[in-house]
Amino acid sequence: MMKKKISIKDIAKLTDTSITTVSFVLNGKGRISKEISKKILDVAQKNGYEPNRMAVGLRTGVSKVIGLIVESIGGPFFGEMAKVIEEEAEKGGYRIIYCSTNNNLQKGKDMIRMLSQQLVDGYIITPMKGLEKDIQNLVDNEKPVVLIDGYFPGTNIPHVLVDNFASAYNAVDCFVRSGYKNIGMVTADLGLIQLNDRSLGYKAALKDNKLKDSSKTVLKIPFDMDKNEGVEAIKAFIEKQKQMDAIFFTTNYLGTMGLQAIKDLKLSIPEDIAVISFDDNEVFSLYPPGITTIQQPTYDIAKSAIDILMAQINTHKLDASKIDLQIPSKLIERGSTLAKVSA
Amino acid sequence: MMKKKISIKDIAKLTDTSITTVSFVLNGKGRISKEISKKILDVAQKNGYEPNRMAVGLRTGVSKVIGLIVESIGGPFFGEMAKVIEEEAEKGGYRIIYCSTNNNLQKGKDMIRMLSQQLVDGYIITPMKGLEKDIQNLVDNEKPVVLIDGYFPGTNIPHVLVDNFASAYNAVDCFVRSGYKNIGMVTADLGLIQLNDRSLGYKAALKDNKLKDSSKTVLKIPFDMDKNEGVEAIKAFIEKQKQMDAIFFTTNYLGTMGLQAIKDLKLSIPEDIAVISFDDNEVFSLYPPGITTIQQPTYDIAKSAIDILMAQINTHKLDASKIDLQIPSKLIERGSTLAKVSA
DNA sequence: ATCATTTGGTAAAACGTTTTAATTGCCTAC
DNA sequence: GTAGGCAATTAAAACGTTTTACCAAATGAT
Structure with missing residues (x-):
């Protein structure tokens, strides 16, 4: 049964074109004639082509995944947040990889290290004491980061939380x-x-x-x-x-x-x-x-956080360092x- | 600041060896002399080498990520489960990518499709009506799947839930x-x-x-x-x-x-x-x-589910189709x- | 007619790894 | 002393993409 996943190369063969052409058409990049484009699109569609994210990730350095590190997803507060963040991220084609620290510092450090293996494009983190260095390190390496529910006084990491x-x-x-x-x-x-x-x-x-x-x-x-x-x-x-x-x-x-x-x-x-x-x-x-x-205001916090993160990801030169959003509660x-x- | 990530190639250069040698040492595979091994390990350690998961994933077809698709992570039941699953998965070097369907069938289908872009090695899913086909499809393609909290009568998909x-x-x-x-x-x-x-x-x-x-x-x-x-x-x-x-x-x-x-x-x-x-x-x-x-018994359910999934992932030929675990409640x-x- | 430009398309390199098969030098056995 | 075996190492291919640079043909300008 196990039908092999179809690749861009297969499509090229099937349509008598080159790999480049297929890639261009699929990404709307190069200048390819209507007819060939249509032919390729058809074949891709029919065979249910889906790009191999690993290959894309390797080539482009972009994983389309964002890391969510929270204290515990069990709480009523984070469950709600996670939902909003996931929903919003999905609109931009991003998925959420989720980790909880249970207030364990070492675990927090480990999570950050793991995720930073070119696995994620950005981070939403609920900060905890002792994680300043690790997070600052991410920021220094130009990784987009947004803190929620807390912040580090005296540092320049964007954060959004209730007032x-x-x-x-x-x-x-x-x-x-x-x-x-x-x-x-x-x-x-x-x-x-x-x-x-x-x-x-x-x-x-x-x-x-x-x-x-x-x-x-x-x-x-x-x-x-x-x-x-x-x-x-x-x-x-x-x-x-x-x-x-x-x-x-x-x-x-x-x-x-x-x-x-x-x-x-x-x-x-x-x-x-x-x-x-x-x-x-x-x-x-x-x-x-x-x-x-x-x-x-869980919705507002989550929405703002993901928005700010996306903005950082999309426009590389956004200076988010001064973002300090304190949202009123009810x-x-x-x-x-x-x-x-x-x- | 942005220090380039160090690669296996860099380590090879630094230690005057070949890429293969480094890879062997790092994975404990080939037969490499003690001295060279040590030298390589040292350099890797010192430079904080971390393998590029995308590259590994592309080459091996293994992502070390498992997908968790639930109805809503907000609930008290799933929050707890997610925690256990994550914890247990981590022991095997796996991370969790999380999606919720909010009981929306199309969303469920989409999630499965997205995750199947060679992104995840296995699935834990809370089934919903209408998803039978999509999930059966995964199983047919030899993807490890475990259902929790529900099941599809008359199909052969392993599941674990309360009695x-x-x-x-x-x-x-x-x-x-x-x-x-x-x-x-x-x-x-x-x-x-x-x-x-x-x-x-x-x-x-x-x-x-x-x-x-x-x-x-x-x-x-x-x-x-x-x-x-x-x-x-x-x-x-x-x-x-x-x-x-x-x-x-x-x-x-x-x-x-x-x-x-x-x-x-x-x-x-x-x-x-x-x-x-x-x-x-x-x-x-x-x-x-x-x-x-x-x-x-959230702990038991989650633990069993992840265990069964891991077993499927690790021993490819495990026949899990008959697993029907109904755990007593309290x-x-x-x-x-x-x-x-x-x- | 000739040269410049545009249009449509492709070959090939690169991303960082794993793994197969090959290479070298050395030792052993006959 | 030569064939075979073993130990240590490595070259090279492959995974599936994206993208640069290039090419051929067609069009336009002079």
């Missing part, structure tokens, strides 16, 4: 508008700039609202803590901060851990404690009384931040 | 054990064999338990219905079936729609209605009182199926 500072600021503002005054925060210890920006936004908002900004109101979950331990830590935190009437979770997974903790403590939302979490997801919309969240207000009734 | 029949059967059994007798089902109209198997399991269990099996107790949500419409449909269904005291949702997304519907109707779980859903996820564990779910019992108290 973390403003988002966190707005969250606190929302609490304040509803009458909450003792606002705690739970964040993670991943060394990620985006989390840091969220912390800064939180602190700035507290300050602007003349609320107490004690380091006591902040809990940092170590990056290697598992889910159960995390829940316990949050429970302890809540019990210790008796006066706290609102909590801001800086990531989606912290938010669900927080809900578990609050449930375990048999506290009610928002009467005992109001809640806002980063990253909207199904849990938050469904969980009674509905959890107020900061919805990241605060989805739900029951967990209803106005406080009494004191 | 849908038994899983649904167990769900009904669980209801019965807890005293529920009027058990409805909500499923989708996607033409997927796995959903069909779940329906069969449900019906068989009803029959074995001598419960009424009326087509009235089954709701089929059309595949093109959006979320809100779906919720409304489920609400109407519940209101109409007054005597119904338990519902089985055949997929994860139907389950969350169902929760929304039940919430809207202000019914309480499990007093007014007991619930089981396919596909465990965070919502179900968190949503009070905890929703009983059928947890798919019923996670939570509050939504607590024993019924009275009648």
Whole structure:
């Protein structure tokens, strides 16, 4: 059965022309007469000719593949992104090769090294601490790169992400508008700039609202803590901060851990404690009384990222080094931040 | 800056040997003396030599890439799978190129066609109606293929999936054990064999338990219905079936729609209605009182799939056509199926 | 009529590898 | 000492494209 793939050479033979002619016709390059063109196109069509990407890649140095390196595709945030990126890339004839690092630095380095074996034409990467050198190296070698969801302060690598500072600021503002005054925060210890920006936004908002900004109101979950331990830590935190009437979770997974903790403590939302979490997801919309969240504009982020990458790929001399896109988020207000009734 | 990639030819020049010698040493093939080997290895190492995958691919016809075609990587089920597959593939030096079809048949066909341009060495595909021909074609051309999450009845394509029949059967059994007798089902109209198997399991269990099996107790949500419409449909269904005291949702997304519907109707779980859903996820564990779910063994499925694929790739003559792996699921019992108290 | 230009087409090199078959020198056996 | 065998190395072909440079014939200008 195994019908051999047909090559440009076969087509040349079949149409009594030369390899060059066929290549020209197929790529619309040289000047070939209508008749011959038609004949070649017909034969190619009929035999289902598809160019051998390896050969093209070898000859041209272009793979038509872009590398997507994310922390974990499992999350609700990246799944959505991946979809958009893939869809958009496909329009330009590009495919996505996907790798996840699971926050493992060595794995990240390995992935970059592997992909750089003239395998991909560009990169979309969620940066992690320690990868600066490797990524900068790509940029220096004139490989198109776009960072999403984070960036490296002080470097010139284009990036697009949500406006973390403003988002966190707005969250606190929302609490304040509803009458909450003792606002705690739970964040993670991943060394990620985006989390840091969220912390800064939180602190700035507290300050602007003349609320107490004690380091006591902040809990940092170590990056290697598992889910159960995390829940316990949050429970302890809540019990210790008796006066706290609102909590801001800086990531989606912290938010669900927080809900578990609050449930375990048999506290009610928002009467005992109001809640806002980063990253909207199904849990938050469904969980009674509905959890107020900061919805990241995943579509916009992904779209912008791939657009910028494509622009770099297509026009070689584009200077993308100054691109710093911070996209506003949307605060989805739900029951967990209803106005406080009494004191 | 742009340092040219070093090639095997460069190494040959640098070490005063031939291209062949270098290739042999690097691949541990020919018989080359220790000294020369060492010299070559050293130079290669020092210059960070990496083989050009395109060239290797062209010459050998092996791309070291496998294609993963799924319905949507967004879902909780596939995100997890993708991770395992990627991890496992990497051990064999393979990378994953990923595409999603969004249940669009043409897109599925296109993806297969694109990937087959000698781009990938094997496929892991979640099958959809209408793709039989295209996939069978791959198999006929001796491309390794493994289907996950579904299969084509009557064809000889290896597949691995959860035991849908038994899983649904167990769900009904669980209801019965807890005293529920009027058990409805909500499923989708996607033409997927796995959903069909779940329906069969449900019906068989009803029959074995001598419960009424009326087509009235089954709701089929059309595949093109959006979320809100779906919720409304489920609400109407519940209101109409007054005597119904338990519902089985055949997929994860139907389950969350169902929760929304039940919430809207202000019914309480499990007093007014007991619930089981396919596909465990965070919502179900968190949503009070905890929703009983059928947890798919994602790890096992993914691991088996990639293992079978690798086996096919590595030993060309493996006959995988008879592989039909149905892996048991795990019923996670939570509050939504607590024993019924009275009648 | 002659030279320049355009038009339609092709030969051949190159991309970086793998692999087959050949070459050289050396050793062993008779 | 010569035929055969083995060890170490390499030349060259091939994978399927793209592209440069060239060629022949036809057209146009003088």
